[in-house]
Amino acid sequence: MGEQKDYLGNFEEIVLLAVLRLGEQAYGAKIRQTVAEATERDVSIGAVYATLDRLERKGYLKSWQGEATPERGGRAKRYFAVEGAGVQALNDTAGARNRLTEGMDFGLASSLGVI
Amino acid sequence: MKALEVQLTKQGNVLSWRAADHAGAVLLDDFDIDQCEPSFSSGRLEIRVHGRLVIAAHIGPYDKQPDLYWWAGETTLAREAPTTPPRLGERMLLLILTKEERVNIPGDLEEEYRSIAAKHGARYAKLWYYKQVVASAWPMIRKAVGWGLLASIGAWIRRYI
Numbered sequence: 001m002g003e004q005k006d007y008l009g010n011f012e013e014i015v016l017l018a019v020l021r022l023g024e025q026a027y028g029a030k031i032r033q034t035v036a037e038a039t040e041r042d043v044s045i046g047a048v049y050a051t052l053d054r055l056e057r058k059g060y061l062k063s064w065q066g067e068a069t070p071e072r073g074g075r076a077k078r079y080f081a082v083e084g085a086g087v088q089a090l091n092d093t094a095g096a097r098n099r100l101t102e103g104m105d106f107g108l109a110s111s112l113g114v115i
Numbered sequence: 116m117k118a119l120e121v122q123l124t125k126q127g128n129v130l131s132w133r134a135a136d137h138a139g140a141v142l143l144d145d146f147d148i149d150q151c152e153p154s155f156s157s158g159r160l161e162i163r164v165h166g167r168l169v170i171a172a173h174i175g176p177y178d179k180q181p182d183l184y185w186w187a188g189e190t191t192l193a194r195e196a197p198t199t200p201p202r203l204g205e206r207m208l209l210l211i212l213t214k215e216e217r218v219n220i221p222g223d224l225e226e227e228y229r230s231i232a233a234k235h236g237a238r239y240a241k242l243w244y245y246k247q248v249v250a251s252a253w254p255m256i257r258k259a260v261g262w263g264l265l266a267s268i269g270a271w272i273r274r275y276i
Binding site for chain 2: 027028029032033042044045046047049050053054065068069070071072073075076077078
């Protein structure tokens with residue numbers, strides 16, 4: 001076996017992908033909206049920030065303070081960007097999923113009458 | 116080429132704007148609606164009031180420079196500024212945030228609140244704001260306290276049940 005790999009939780013992976021997709025526009029409100037649209041669920045800003053902080057502690061993200069705007073009541077934005085370790089974790093997680101699902105056709109649900 | 120239409124509305128000290136699918140509002144010192152002037156360049160809408168830039172929003176994508184049509188009006192219907200988040204909700208939010216989080220998170224919620232209030236009205240936006248505060252409480256407390264301490268408290272409680 002190679003070096004120990006760290007795999008992302010579902011929500012961690014979604015948040016990290018949202019930051020990656022938003023690029024230079026990745027700050028709290030936009031990340032929350034992107035995650036909510038992608039998951040088709042109402043996502044709380046608290047859940048998003050708790051995950052962002054955890055990912056930053058793991059070294060997958062970096063953040064910095066941006067500009068304050070009148071639309072935000074004069075409060076500054078906190079921008080996020082994905083680090084190399086974050087991209088590696090996304091690749092590792094996607095790789096594990098692909099290895100597990102290789103050759104599977106997901107016909108189980110239809111054969112059980114679920115769909 | 117499709118023209119870009121911008122609508123400006125003054126309600127008390129609040130200037131609301133709407134352009135394409137975008138909308139927003141800003142609370143200003145007393146201003147004159149006739150002194151509002153929007154401009155559009157490289158996908159960016161800017162609105163100046165008395166010559167001062169008060170709103171800058173990315174509206175694009177437009178391949179070429181569109182014609183800009185705009186009109187401005189004043190209404191006295193609003194009894195309260197729809198762009199200000201509920202004060203009680205903000206206080207509740209500050210209670211669950213650390214000192215460092217008290218700048219960015221309320222700012223993010225206020226930005227979304229203003230956008231929702233402009234699209235769906237203040238009542239809907241207030242409900243959305245309170246929902247966000249309540250739903251954010253558990254993840255923020257869990258983050259602040261940590262799973263270890265919560266698990267210890269749970270184990271301690273179970274000993275006496």
